[in-house]
Amino acid sequence: MHSAFSCSLSLLIVAMAGFGIAQYLGPLPASGRVVGLEPGGDDDRVLVTRGERNVTLYKVSKQHALGSWSLRQGQAISAPAVLCATTGELAVVKNTQTLQLWKESDVNLEKVFRCTVTHPIHRLLPGPWCGGAAVLFTCGAVHSLDTVLSSPLCTVTGCLLSGEVIRWCKVVADRDKHLIVFVSEKENALRLHVAAPGDAQAWNAPWNVGGKPTMPLAQDAILQREDLVLISLCSDSKLYKSEVLASHRNPESLPSMVMSTQLMELPGWEPSSRAVSMALLGDCHVAVASLPESSAAGCLSLWNTKFKTLHASLSISNMTAECGELRSLGGNLFLPLEESLFVVPWRGNSSSLADALGRQPTAEEDCFAVVDWATSQVETAHGKEFLKNSCSTEGMDAQIKSIASFIERGSTTKAFQELSRLVSGTIPKALHPMLADLTRRVIVHLQDKPGTAAHNILVHLVNSHCLSYSSCPDVFRMVLTARDLALLHICLRTFPDIPECRLVSCINLFLSVTEAEVEKAAVNCDEMSQFESTIDIVPGEERDKPDVSLTDATNEEEDSDYESAGEKSSLGPSEQVPTCPVSYRRATLLNAALMIPYSSAILLPCLKLLSADHALVLLKYLHFLFYQCCLRISGKNGSSHVPQLRQVVDWISLLIDAHFSVLFMMPEAKHVIIQMQNLTKSQVNIVFQLQKMSALLNDFRYMRTKAARTPKFYSIDVLFI
Template sequence: MAALFEGYTLCGLVPAQNLTSSGVHGIKSERDDDHVLVTDSTRSVTLYKVSDQKPLCSWTVKQGGSLTCPVVYNSNTKEYVAVSDNKVIRIWKEDDITLDKVFKATLSSDVWQVHSTHGAEPVVLFQRGAIRLLDSILAAPQQIVEDVLAQDEDLRWSTHLVADLQHCVIFTTEQKGDHFLYLQQLNPNSLQKYCLEREEPGLCPLSFSVALRDKHICLLYLYPNGRVYQSIIPLRGIGDDGSQTLTLPRSLLLSLSVGEGLLEAASALILDEAHVAVVGAPHPSAGAGKDFLCIWNIHFQTLQAGKEMAGKIYGQLWRFSNKLFIPHGKSLSVIRYECSKSCLAAAVGKMRQARIEECKGLSSVPSWSNILHGEKVQPSRTADGRKARTSRRIQSLPSLSIEQMMELIKTEPVKKVQQEVDAFISNTPDLQLVVGQLASALVSRSLSDLTFYTGGLLSQLVQSRTLCHSICPELLLLALEKKDYFLCQLCLQFFPDIPEAITCACLKAFISITDSDAEMVNLDPAGVSFMDMLITKDSTQVGSQNGSSYTSVKNDRLEIMDRDAAVPKVNMQIPLEEPCPVSLNKAVLLNEILQAPYSENYLLPHLKDLSSQHALVFLQYLQFLYLKYSQDAFPQRKELRSPTLNQVMDWVCMVLDAHFTVLVMTPEAKGLLFKLHTFVKSQVKLFSELGKIGSSLQEIKTMKAKKDIGQYSIEVLELY
């Protein structure tokens, strides 16, 4: 999955009067990806610190001059390199104020662009295709450079890569409607020329983007008809003299919807091996006349994220680290993005990260190869005993086909459906093939017929471990609507792909139920046993496991009280034994939320929808768990289903991130926030001491043993 986050304006723009140009000539990274150089199309370049959203320095050439290519940064010499009036190279440092007094060198030929990569020497690309290292051209500025391109051939785009310490300059040209790509390596020099396959007559590529993958160059280019092509070029295949022009093979990655007409200003940019950012192409589900920035997954041909951009799009897009820079309207915006690993499991939902002891108890799922090739599936040794007994009891009964079963579910009463579906499940060895159809049919009937609900059958399907949320997305919502919390618990346990929005919906429902309603629910015995032990156990010992104890918390409280005299108005007593703020069954359900898989970036926006009161209750319960886990007398038994301490602390951090402002303004939360602060301080102290111990052990390990040690000796090791 991919996500686009809230953007912010880096600077204002002065677009051209005809609105065809944004006024940005180019954006280059400086010392790191948080510092960028923005060159405008007139006479100035500005250094910005992106995270602070403010300019640090700005330089302008005098009236009548112009910067004819984007300014770059030479990381080796800590200098800036610019080209003015096509032929004049200017070099200066950050503390230089005016460009009139900096180093200048006039060259013999016009420059197309200067390219620079971090840690490598800048490269100069001339308009007729010649390439020189910056130092070599400055040693003799008036040296004659050769013409690589034909007389009627013009440069259109260029970039620079460093692979295995070798410079590789890539540029494209156009000649009478044909488009060519050149690859040139320096030291030693080698050149190869490729011809791009023709698209529809009169169509020229709107943008190019490259990436280096496993010693291969991946070239991505977008045409006005919305087609995005990819070409893979091995670096080893670069020829010696470029005398032979090869046809560049290509493959179609995306065919974007362009609506009526063709794209005029659009760009496609490689983000990683599976994701591409596209700006200027219409959103598939949005109306005409709206400009969007979208992220597409090229492996699954799916739109992952989209963001509408206000104002005109100019077809320009840059990427540095995990930030996209896009000019639109009269502003240059910075939009942070995130792309997770592309796999089928990620496409349908985040994979469950179960603990080792949980994985051991999972039943095996039939192999797809076995199913497709008709091989006999071995029965699972860990299958549910009740299911096995039921299977033996009714094995001789005739079973219906899946089509007959679907029709039966639509019309028959609840009792009849329960009997037939239970028999069908028991007599079906490859349940994975039909479980989705059965669950969808049962859920659809329950949604359309308020008198029909088969919670037991749905629970049995979930417990078969062959069902997931993506196959039947309405199942968990139905369980919440029917207040079938046992089914909700099973879904949270066995579904690896529950969306974060649904997880938060379950959290709201669990916190909202009354204690009396919660106590009437029959839940998983393993979770109930854990909470029963946690609440009723008489813990008489006071330990310091996990860095927290009554003594350490009390000392932390006194230290903070000494520094802040305004705090004593709040009751700051922090007893180690605090009552559980929720009932036992409600706590069991909340524990399932803590153990559910999630992605923090996707969960936080939905977590903000919790009311302040619900957030406060949830934090109080998390505090209760933390205190219990901090006792040496409390044993965490592997056979009981329980959240880990890391999961508890992660949820504390997320709830505080989502509701910190509201909690600070809530009087009832002040004491709780103070207690959580002491917990964090205790954890910091613990890890600090562990670090000291680790350093000491490392020092002992590196100490050289004396060779003349006798049979008896006493040694003193001084660590500090």
């Protein structure tokens, strides 16, 4: 029953998202395939090694090269270049045994530092070690770059046997811990190695993946709470998980073999793909790039391993079998192609069921605030902008000090008059910290001597759009304690950085106060009262009969696992059209809270603090908003103070995730869930039909464009008579 209910909930998500807008970085200089992608010093730079001679440093956001270096004829790069984190220098291995280091300002690589070692080098790995990198030799030895440069002719003792070769390696990190993981192979036998420069507890053990001794198609590793987790994709279209506990690094408790367990199966994935690569994105997401034999285009898919779901998918038209390794660097996924880099940002959170079902915000998202406290510049989620300077900073500085002196002397009436003149003009950003200090003085005065004038001063300060929760958290704390609904509503509309715990406290307060307290609050609920009367009407259709089936008879069999026998929904047609479960004034307060920017990973545990009754009322109200949004052709409410469809779906998913078991056991929630499921199915069907029409329109546009390019004139040249 639990699984059936979970499947029905998945239909609450109308649109999936996980990737941002993709772009192509290039064309790449030189020729040959990309053999290395490494961090370039910050999240917006990447170091690319292409072919046997070229190294290029790119600025991703501006899509241009910051520097490019090439080796001369007769030299070849044998290990990709890295940027040393501690020194800022670039390092590369040429001809297997020569290290070459240079700075970004260097132009001629023939005049830079080089060092020849006695043993062949397999790879340079960037990290916080001495010299900013580690050197992995082909014999399996690991040393810091400084150690190798200081003693290049010293003997290196490795852990690999004769004929054993390294197939894959990576640096994994967790907080302050950095380890080097590599896989070696000899006669189809795999061994997993974990080491670090100067680490006396380096160890290795046989590795078995999916019961097969062969190397998997792709693999990646991360550190989770100091435990090594290795995820592998094998030819049977299954992901396998291998774990090495931190205690196993003790030689006395060394495992005899590292085994793997099946993590999930990738349905629809073709194991006969010509190119396969994967990258782990956090604890629960895996990105897989592949080029199926049956398709001319590649595919980049994002899977949630916790809930075994496909999160997002992208098509890569110019992907070939010679593409490079998929890498995750600085919040972006990089896939090397023949002449360019395919770059796509990845955003998401793996902590909740809502995210697993594709609840991530899109690139056009407008509900997040951008806050820069260094310059006191804040852009709110509702598109409000701060006023520009219209008077001198010095004069307003003196005016604020005058208001503060009035408050200290108890002349709140004069302070209110002076403040009214101040906020009626434009306030420079440089004075926002002074207004925050003035607000703290008003709060202290209100605590000692409550009064209407001081309260009005506080309302004016909050309405000035110059304050935030970070600059003056006492305001929010005092308003919540005093249960001042009107001022709390203003704070929710003007503060761009309200913490998730405070946000849930506001929702809890709005749902718990009596109706008499709500009616006393000076809150404008005109937009909410007009909300149901602003629905877009399709010509020829009645307003109260939308093309939405809330009682789909075909769903009876699917819902049988959730509804007990003989307990089918007996609601009449009039009862199945959801009405607003709260008053318009209370709904206006809830809307302000529902439109606040948040992080789902932080909000989810906070939502669990809501009582079961409050969670049910909130779910009914979200169902009402969901229904109203679906009735509109555009999917938008036409109001800046009423949540839009995407925001409503996000909240429904998070709320059900936070109170899954409670709502499952509540009979009152059953009908709400079923109605939302049926409503969502109808919307998904509409979207499916629109997608088919969009494909036809695109073909029509393509044919018209092709016809427009056809030459209308021709000429004849006489070549010979």
